[in-house]
Amino acid sequence: MTDDHAGVVPAVESTAADIAEMRVRGAATIADAAAEALAAQARRSEASSPEAFREELRAAARTLYETRPTAVSLPNALRYVLRGMEGASVAELQASTIARAEEFQRDLRQAQSRLGEIGANRLRDGDVVMTHCHSTDALACIEAAIADGKSIEAIVKETRPRKQGHIAARELREWGVPVTMIVDNAARRYLDRADHVLVGADSIAADGSVVNKIGTSGLAVSARERGVPVMVAAQTIKLHPDTMTGHTVEIEMREESEVLTDAERAEIAGDATDEGLRVENPAFDVTPPRHVDAIVTERGQFPPESIVVLMRELFGGSTGEPWEP
Ligand code: RI2
Numbered sequence: 001m002t003d004d005h006a007g008v009v010p011a012v013e014s015t016a017a018d019i020a021e022m023r024v025r026g027a028a029t030i031a032d033a034a035a036e037a038l039a040a041q042a043r044r045s046e047a048s049s050p051e052a053f054r055e056e057l058r059a060a061a062r063t064l065y066e067t068r069p070t071a072v073s074l075p076n077a078l079r080y081v082l083r084g085m086e087g088a089s090v091a092e093l094q095a096s097t098i099a100r101a102e103e104f105q106r107d108l109r110q111a112q113s114r115l116g117e118i119g120a121n122r123l124r125d126g127d128v129v130m131t132h133c134h135s136t137d138a139l140a141c142i143e144a145a146i147a148d149g150k151s152i153e154a155i156v157k158e159t160r161p162r163k164q165g166h167i168a169a170r171e172l173r174e175w176g177v178p179v180t181m182i183v184d185n186a187a188r189r190y191l192d193r194a195d196h197v198l199v200g201a202d203s204i205a206a207d208g209s210v211v212n213k214i215g216t217s218g219l220a221v222s223a224r225e226r227g228v229p230v231m232v233a234a235q236t237i238k239l240h241p242d243t244m245t246g247h248t249v250e251i252e253m254r255e256e257s258e259v260l261t262d263a264e265r266a267e268i269a270g271d272a273t274d275e276g277l278r279v280e281n282p283a284f285d286v287t288p289p290r291h292v293d294a295i296v297t298e299r300g301q302f303p304p305e306s307i308v309v310l311m312r313e314l315f316g317g318s319t320g321e322p323w324e325p
Pocket residue numbers: 025026027028029133134135136137138164199200201202212213283
């Protein structure tokens with residue numbers, strides 16, 4: 001444990017490892033786990049003074065923040081919980097932090113179900129929806145449409161490299177939704193059969209650009225060309241406040257082993273260590289607002305270009321990082 005992580009409880013370290021290694025994944029699920037981890041830190045803290053407690057919580061937040069850079073739901077969750085840390089004694093600080101984390105988790109669940117109801121209004125009985133990756137916000141829209149008595153079919157892109165489309169397909173089949181699984185390269189061909197493209201988001205920038213799983217932007221371009229509307233389901237914790245002041249969203253680059261095994265590498269290059277063969281594995285891409293029809297949030301649906309209005313209302317002008325020393 002480095003000094004920077006002093007006092008951080010094992011539950012936080014293990015949640016951070018789970019997020020970094022994607023055993024816990026999906027922007028909303030990551031935010032939920034991060035809030036839970038801060039509550040665990042508060043509960044198990046052995047801090048001897050209020051200032052020591054605050055420093056421990058900041059160190060825990062930094063540990064979680066450093067796991068993955070792209071989904072803004074993570075820092076938004078950390079900020080929300082840390083800003084609710086109030087009290088003159090360690091016991092008061094513990095209680096307020098735990099209560100704030102629980103409030104965050106409750107709001108997250110409510111926001112997703114409200115978003116689902118709003119998104120479901122865009123889906124008609126008999127519609128075919130094409131999905132990319134696995135997004136709990138996107139699937140909440142399909143779940144709510146089914147609850148409204150609509151029949152929905154899904155074309156699920158497998159979503160290389162980690163094939164997270166399999167997770168979406170499994171959930172959809174649990175709900176009885178007929179699923180056609182396709183390889184990513186078949187998406188344009190199958191858009192002929194789709195009434196909507198429905199995806200989630202890891203971050204949404206102030207200009208309405210949508211940062212989501214790699215491949216989303218190509219899908220959106222094809223959908224626009226084919227006249228299929230693109231709907232992005234994203235709770236407001238996916239809004240990236242720093243983009244209001246000109247910051248860009250960092251795109252996570254992941255391990256090459258997600259793309260090529262050592263054996264495959266050796267087969268291609270003859271030698272597993274050949275430096276002439278490079279693999280790049282960006283986890284996300286940016287879809288410009290002109291290729292998106294609607295961003296559906298728990299606060300209603302927005303044309304992407306007007307999302308900044310909601311962002312200003314929710315986050316004000318500046319943010320700051322409460323975990324910075
Ligand atoms: P929900 C995921 O990222 C996908 O890109 C998905 O569209 C997005 O998070 C939002 O997911 P990753 O963690 O919050 O799988 O809607 O890399 O569940």
